[in-house]
Amino acid sequence: MSEEVFSQRTTTCGALTKADNGKIVVLNGWVHRDRNHGALHFINLRDRYGITQVVVDDDASPALQAVASELHLEYCIAVTGIVRQRPDSMVNPEMSTGEIEVKAQSIEILSRCAPLPFQIDDGKETREDLRLKYRYLDLRSQGMQQRLKLRHDFILACRKYLSSRDFYEIETPTMIKSTPEGARDFLVPSRIYAGKFYALPQSPQLFKQILMVGGMDKYFQIARCYRDEDARGDRQLEFTQLDVEMSFVKRDDVLSLMEGLFNSVFREVMNYELPARFRRLTYNDALNTYGCDKPDLRFDVPLCDVNELAQKSSFATFKDIVANGGYVKALCAPKTEGVDFSRKYITELEDAAKVYGAQGLAWIKVGENKSLSGGVSKFFAGLEAELLAKVDAKEGDLILFVAHQNWKKCCASLSAVRTKLGRDLKLIRKAFEFCWIIDFPLFEYNEEGGHWEAAHHMFSMPQAEYLDTLESDPGSVKGDLYDLVLNGYEVASGSIRIHDVELQKRIFRICNFDDKTAEERFGFLLNAFRYGPPPHGGIAPGVDRMVMIMSEQTSIHEVIAFPKNTAAVSPMDDSPSEVDQQQLDDLHLIINYPKPKA
């Protein structure tokens, strides 16, 4: 019948105001700060709800004084005391409990804390592996607590919205058949069947399509997905997506649903109003105007096609490229206080462009009275007005050009310049700028493998006018594909799906899966398509990335309770780790250690 004995809180550390003056309360929490002035102790007691100042007066009993002297940072304690209003001069308007303090009558130490490896709330300054090793301390920081709350709020709001619109959340299995395409599968060896494996799903794609064949009509799931990719940047072995699929829909139904969802969720969670409809850009327009298919629309600086002007100019490099079917694009960097468009800075911009294939970055400065100077200005003599009008340049601006035979490389190089300018010139508005990218190419050429492959995945529907030319001209086929972009990040990707066995097989073949292999891997989907599949489509916003952007972070590690580090290791529990021989024997496995390099 017994229970552990400790004084249980009657309220939290974020709740007391002067209305509670005189009440006897119990608080449970952690010593956040601890100051002694002789026999007078001030303790900032913290829990998830806030901080309350606890005072051990200098007239406190010797026993209480003794406990107070024993306290250190992050000791977990129970305080019983009386709420008293602070004198006006001591009121702290920054704290929700800043009107009061609690005069301690007794303090119990619930647990002690070893010397801290870093100060709580010092997150950003602490080496990440140390934060991850002691994640239980890092999680106590205000930042992590706020972000995990935001994540909770965001996900719950998504669930409520979709549920209110007749979507069922349905759990799909996480131990499935290995059907690798694109990324590698994580495998789970079977103990019962030697030599056989389950795979962790890269996404619930096939299962959600099968749910549609199963008549489930509207499905969603906050789904964990797994990809065994090489660690780079912000990738995690496992990540979370809001997986959505609907039957009897066309593209715009999916887009409208998502617009409604994010409108509702941003209003509820962020108190932020989004436009009812998001801007839509075709893939081609996005590349032409912003140089990439995930444009950051928080600032303008569009790219312009200046092929015509380049032809008229006397700059041989440009003229040659245009003459050979290439592209010259320009943008205008606006004059910005405190930024000098120096040679050094232009070289930095050029370096950014070169990463994406540009040979160089041509430039022209716009001087007083709209005179052009420097760089390639001399080649545009007589074309000044036309050029200024074309790129909408004003006094003090800098015009930048990239020329390239390859359209994508031309776009991407100048996009890198645009991105750097956005940051350096502080052009980026504080805003959430969503847009749709539509009409994507269905296939892209795999140079290494020497064949076409799906740009998105093999289950996306080609647009109807390309159905006759899939095989003869895969490169020009557009699909019913759509990406949702937010502030320069791709945050969701989706498509209308194929639901026809023969069309699906044609796509498999174009992607270099012969009928036998396709049947082995995806036979269960093809089978399902033989039994009255409905037209269907869906989308899958990435939860980690969405919450990262919403909380103004630049790494998804900041919005995941227990992320792996960039080496795919968890420094807290040291996973992955070696296992017992018995476990290997049970799974019929022998490790084939790579030979050490000579």
Place this chain on the structure above:
Amino acid sequence: MSEEVFSQRTTTCGALTKADNGKIVVLNGWVHRDRNHGALHFINLRDRYGITQVVVDDDASPALQAVASELHLEYCIAVTGIVRQRPDSMVNPEMSTGEIEVKAQSIEILSRCAPLPFQIDDGKETREDLRLKYRYLDLRSQGMQQRLKLRHDFILACRKYLSSRDFYEIETPTMIKSTPEGARDFLVPSRIYAGKFYALPQSPQLFKQILMVGGMDKYFQIARCYRDEDARGDRQLEFTQLDVEMSFVKRDDVLSLMEGLFNSVFREVMNYELPARFRRLTYNDALNTYGCDKPDLRFDVPLCDVNELAQKSSFATFKDIVANGGYVKALCAPKTEGVDFSRKYITELEDAAKVYGAQGLAWIKVGENKSLSGGVSKFFAGLEAELLAKVDAKEGDLILFVAHQNWKKCCASLSAVRTKLGRDLKLIRKAFEFCWIIDFPLFEYNEEGGHWEAAHHMFSMPQAEYLDTLESDPGSVKGDLYDLVLNGYEVASGSIRIHDVELQKRIFRICNFDDKTAEERFGFLLNAFRYGPPPHGGIAPGVDRMVMIMSEQTSIHEVIAFPKNTAAVSPMDDSPSEVDQQQLDDLHLIINYPKPKA
């Protein structure tokens, strides 16, 4: 820009009433039934929302007649037509749309359906592996659709309730360190680190405790859990639990939270009123009164301790057992119309008892005027009134006895008899009867291993009065453990946790983990406990089992969209399966196939 062309529904198959009379509508769905009367076609069109009768009148165009003739069961079609009220004589009150029918103006075939391997809605009669192979057809049945909706509703209601009470849902990783204890871990080989593995979590136990150390205060998660156990009965490789943990709580806080949760959820989802507080039984009382720690309280038939009467009787078997410190327990099977307490039936009951270790089942019939007859009645001469009073027996009842040296075996054997009687005598009320089982033993003896082990898990707090005798008398230690039982199933299990390094190490040692092994496996938890851990506790209701009981099913397969079969195989996608040699090479694995048996 193009999209697939089909007529998109303007309403669903469950929505139309006579108020819609005269409207032009489009319906999308499946051919559920299809009857032709000459040129008159009746099509029951089905979607997730209901069934609507579509009529192709005999005056329809030849083109429409031709399409109608082509239809077969489960073809997916779009129907455009006009809603018309049925004549009064044709109104079907069983269908929500029974007042109307839709006169088809055109029908498009969206996809065809191969001959069905079984009829939709024939679920219960179809062999399970066939249902699982064609799960996309099985999911179209009304039963599966209703159950997956119930599951969705249940889980959403749980989330809303806990969120409204300041719980954050926090995702814990599914690729963690292998810390096997109890069941086997599923392993995931690392590609980057040859010979190292992640494990899939058997539960988020350690991570939720670490979240408490991280100050998260109140956590929940609908968590997927994985156990590599031998397939038996209703086990799944992966299952779902509502994982809950709270800081600064005592046992009754957790119990109250769950009572509030299930009250709210059953009201919302089932329109069912539960009692505000659930009955609480100690482990000892549960065994004494119902013979087991998961009693079905939908019927009474309590077990009685009849040691005293047995001693007074002249039945040597009973007297010996009592004299040697054993137990004699009895129950009274109530007279039931249509049930004959024949020798044959009593033998059946005895067989049930013997499974749990009983040597036999003694019995006495209560005849007219409360006379005792048959079985061991002669040994109770003179004790009739006392016996009848003790077991509360009436005319026509049957008194049944089990005697055993071992208390648990005595209880379990008679419990099996009680369970069978409940079913056979149709004593079971249609109700949801929750109860708590508390004050569990902390340890149980592992005969095979020759050491003590945790009855629940090693992180549960011993009750305070046993702290000095943990090592000297583990068998008598009670823990702050609790199970929630519903209708004879354990549906949740939880405890107040240890949060002290030294106490945790003592428990590890008693459970045969030396300090080195404990540190290797659970070092990260012990480390966390060095940094001011709060008192905490939690619980984890099983979602699959809860929804199974709520939907009056006897297998969790019925409430999981894509379960594995009892051989741990998915007949739909044939997982687990062999993988490419390249995948094995990437993971540094060689298969050690077992030698074929001679």
